[in-house]
Amino acid sequence: MSTHADVPVKSIARMAELLRTLQLLDGAGVSELARELDVSKSTAYNHLKSLEEYGYVVQEDDVYYVGLGLLDHGEYARQRQPGYQLIRQKVREVADETGELCQYLVEEHGLGVFIVRESGDHAVETSTRIGNRVYLNHVTAGKALLAYLPEDHVADVIDQHGLPGKTEHTITSVESLQAELEAIRERRYAIDRDEHLRGLYAIGVPVRLDDGQPIGAMSVAGPANRINHEQRAEEIAQVLLEKANEIELTLKHSSV
Amino acid sequence: MSTHADVPVKSIARMAELLRTLQLLDGAGVSELARELDVSKSTAYNHLKSLEEYGYVVQEDDVYYVGLGLLDHGEYARQRQPGYQLIRQKVREVADETGELCQYLVEEHGLGVFIVRESGDHAVETSTRIGNRVYLNHVTAGKALLAYLPEDHVADVIDQHGLPGKTEHTITSVESLQAELEAIRERRYAIDRDEHLRGLYAIGVPVRLDDGQPIGAMSVAGPANRINHEQRAEEIAQVLLEKANEIELTLKHSSV
DNA sequence: TTCACCGTTTCGCATTGCCGAACGAAGAAT
DNA sequence: ATTCTTCGTTCGGCAATGCGAAACGGTGAA
Numbered sequence: 001m002s003t004h005a006d007v008p009v010k011s012i013a014r015m016a017e018l019l020r021t022l023q024l025l026d027g028a029g030v031s032e033l034a035r036e037l038d039v040s041k042s043t044a045y046n047h048l049k050s051l052e053e054y055g056y057v058v059q060e061d062d063v064y065y066v067g068l069g070l071l072d073h074g075e076y077a078r079q080r081q082p083g084y085q086l087i088r089q090k091v092r093e094v095a096d097e098t099g100e101l102c103q104y105l106v107e108e109h110g111l112g113v114f115i116v117r118e119s120g121d122h123a124v125e126t127s128t129r130i131g132n133r134v135y136l137n138h139v140t141a142g143k144a145l146l147a148y149l150p151e152d153h154v155a156d157v158i159d160q161h162g163l164p165g166k167t168e169h170t171i172t173s174v175e176s177l178q179a180e181l182e183a184i185r186e187r188r189y190a191i192d193r194d195e196h197l198r199g200l201y202a203i204g205v206p207v208r209l210d211d212g213q214p215i216g217a218m219s220v221a222g223p224a225n226r227i228n229h230e231q232r233a234e235e236i237a238q239v240l241l242e243k244a245n246e247i248e249l250t251l252k253h254s255s256v
Numbered sequence: 257m258s259t260h261a262d263v264p265v266k267s268i269a270r271m272a273e274l275l276r277t278l279q280l281l282d283g284a285g286v287s288e289l290a291r292e293l294d295v296s297k298s299t300a301y302n303h304l305k306s307l308e309e310y311g312y313v314v315q316e317d318d319v320y321y322v323g324l325g326l327l328d329h330g331e332y333a334r335q336r337q338p339g340y341q342l343i344r345q346k347v348r349e350v351a352d353e354t355g356e357l358c359q360y361l362v363e364e365h366g367l368g369v370f371i372v373r374e375s376g377d378h379a380v381e382t383s384t385r386i387g388n389r390v391y392l393n394h395v396t397a398g399k400a401l402l403a404y405l406p407e408d409h410v411a412d413v414i415d416q417h418g419l420p421g422k423t424e425h426t427i428t429s430v431e432s433l434q435a436e437l438e439a440i441r442e443r444r445y446a447i448d449r450d451e452h453l454r455g456l457y458a459i460g461v462p463v464r465l466d467d468g469q470p471i472g473a474m475s476v477a478g479p480a481n482r483i484n485h486e487q488r489a490e491e492i493a494q495v496l497l498e499k500a501n502e503i504e505l506t507l508k509h510s511s512v
Numbered sequence: 513t514t515c516a517c518c519g520t521t522t523c524g525c526a527t528t529g530c531c532g533a534a535c536g537a538a539g540a541a542t
Numbered sequence: 543a544t545t546c547t548t549c550g551t552t553c554g555g556c557a558a559t560g561c562g563a564a565a566c567g568g569t570g571a572a
Contacts, residue, residue, distance in 0.1 A: 007305065007306040007309050008301075008302035008303075008305055008306050008529080009267060009271075009302050009303055009306040009528085009529065010306075010527095010528070010529085010560095011265060011267035011268065011271075011528085011529085011559095011560075012267065012271055012303065012306040012307060012310070012312075013306065013309070013310075014560095015265075015267075015268055015271070016310040016312070019329055023328075023329060023332050029518075029519080030518080030519060030520085031517075031518065031519075039561085039562085040561070040562045040563070041518095041519080041520085041562090042520085042521080042522090042560095042561080042562070042563085043560075043561060043562075045264075045519075045520070045521095046264035046265050046560075046561090047264075047265050047268065047560095049263065049264055050263040050264050050265040050266075050268040050269065051268060053263050053269070054268070054269075054272040055364060055365050055367075055389070056268075056272070056329075058364060058365070062518075062519070065333070065336060066329050066332055066333045066336075067333055067364060067365075068330070068333045068334065068362070068364050068369045068371065068387070069333075069364075070326045070329040070330040070333060071330035071331075071333055071334055071369065071371065071386065071387035072279075072330070072369075072385075072387035072388060072389065073275055073279060073312075073322050073326040073330065073387070074324070074326040074327035074328070074329065074330030074331065074387065075327075075330065075385055075386040075387040076279050076322055076385075076387070077321070077322045077323055077324045077326060077327055078324065078327055079385070080321060080322070106324070108311060108314060108323060108324050108325075109311050109314070109323075111311075113324045113327065113328075115324065115327070129328075129331055129332075129335070130327065130331045131324065131327035131328035131329070131330065131331040131332070132328060133311070133325075133328065264560080265559090265560065266558090266559070266560085267528095267529075267559085267560085285549075285550080286549080286550060286551085287548075287549065287550080295530080295531085296530070296531045296532070297531095297532095297549095297550080297551085298529095298530080298531070298532085298551085298552080298553090299529075299530060299531075301550075301551070301552095302529075302530090303529095318549075318550070513572100514571100514572080515570105515571085515572075516569105516570090516571085516572095517568105517569090517570090517571100518567105518568080518569075518570095519566105519567095519568090519569105520565105520566080520567090520568105521564105521565085521566075521567105522563105522564090522565085522566100523562105523563095523564095524561105524562100524563100525561085525562095526559100526560100526561080526562105527558105527559080527560080527561075528557100528558085528559070528560080528561100529557100529558085529559080529560100530555105530556090530557085530558080530559100531554105531555095531556095531557105532553105532554100532555100533552105533553090533554100534551105534552085534553085535550105535551080535552075535553100536549105536550095536551090536552105537548105537549080537550090537551105538547100538548090538549075538550105539546100539547085539548085539549090540545100540546085540547080540548095541544100541545085541546075541547090542543100542544085542545075542546090
């Protein structure tokens with residue numbers, strides 16, 4: 001999330017920064033980009049032209065944008081996730097049955113990445129998008145995942161990224177996280193109110209392999225005023241637990 | 257599609273080749289990758305470690321894979337396409353109504369890229385995946401697109417990529433392409449049998465803006481034995497034309 | 513007409529990323 | 543048990559590479 005430069009091949013760092021900035025600016029010209037990245041115009045120009053060759057960026061009227069060339073790699077990475085097709089289907093079912101937004105998140109590099117996202121009939125719009133990286137302690141699915149990860153793995157995640165705050169409700173201390181995770185394990189699902197975003201209510205469950213190791217987490221998010229009573233939350237949790245269980249059983253019996 | 261190296265920043269070329277190869281091999285170790293790319297082990301190692309920092313690759317037990325870091329950029333590029341959300345919805349509707357596979361394709365760099373793909377109840381499985389780049393003359397949607405592109409644009413595409421063959425039915429000469437495109441314009445949709453893949457029948461229609469310029473094309477594919485009579489093909493074509501028209505009208509009235 | 517800013521090109525210099533060699537570890541073959 | 547191979551990793555020297563600065567033509571605003 002920050003600017004790293006201590007990697008062996010600095011051109012890759014520059015390129016990654018360039019893509020990130022180009023996406024952030026939602027398109028930019030050579031000069032604007034050079035200014036933003038604090039490099040010379042010719043450098044930015046050369047990079048852009050090289051990236052263009054591979055479809056990583058596209059040029060439209062002197063403005064460059066992130067291109068579709070990366071979509072192929074991204075989709076490949078997504079489909080590589082265990083149980084992807086099945087999970088996609090189940091997330092769709094949850095979205096249909098609850099009418100809310102359902103997402104599936106996996107961990108990579110100690111961060112959460114949403115790889116599936118399906119909207120129900122009256123689903124809320126959130127700022128998250130497929131591929132977005134989030135801190136695991138910021139989202140409900142992330143906590144559902146953490147709750148079932150081995151202790152040392154959780155410690156690794158905290159070492160790498162800490163427990164950054166987001167809203168006043170975000171858990172930022174190790175002790176309260178431990179307590180929260182314990183509560184999730186007891187309840188068998190994670191539940192959040194306002195933690196990720198004000199007025200948003202979310203419920204998350206892990207998806208685990210035979211050996212108990214979680215491979216991801218599925219969550220439903222909706223407006224707090226719609227999921228405001230115990231019973232509705234419990235209903236949704238049951239749907240999630242059921243679908244997660246179906247995924248787990250299918251994964252157990254097929255090697256996919 | 258081939259190995260280019262005459263770009264200003266060669267590290268980007270190397271990196272792109274690396275990602276492509278890593279994806280092709282479906283994961284590889286340092287040595288294997290170095291051998292494949294014909295570079296030294298240390299070079300491959302340095303690149304992998306740098307790419308790992310940005311989540312572009314991930315390491316699992318001494319094997320590296322393309323990572324989810326690229327998914328974010330890919331999704332961004334996808335959503336940037338005009339009318340994306342609407343098109344996604346309409347493609348879903350076509351898949352539901354026909355029961356077949358429906359896809360949406362856009363052009364980038366003179367190649368086609370499938371950016372939406374939805375399966376109906378009894379849809380065929382094809383080798384294409386979201387993000388895959390295809391030659392426009394290889395797929396039905398590509399020809400539907402070409403048929404409505406300005407002449408000079410079509411000429412550009414042919415200049416860049418030629419008209420590579422794929423099966424014995426693939427159109428590879430400029431004259432027959434011209435005739436085909438003319439036929440598509442008259443018929444108002446493109447239709448293919450066995451051209452992309454044996455036993456596959458496909459129908460494609462363009463999606464055009466006010467000014468007539470196509471922004472993409474939508475296609476339905478199914479087994480030839482199911483779409484074997486005139487009437488069924490015509491039915492599907494009508495669904496496609498209707499949905500495409502709905503997209504066009506909505507795009508006209510909203511600036512999205 | 514002037515000025516400012518754009519994308520593009522060229523060029524010389526210092527950085528950078530390359531290769532080859534060597535290391536310890538792990539597994540297979542003997 | 544031990545040799546041999548192959549793995550990932552580390553290091554250092556050298557040449558290629560990618561960098562910034564400056565200049566060019568074009569375009570639009572002042």
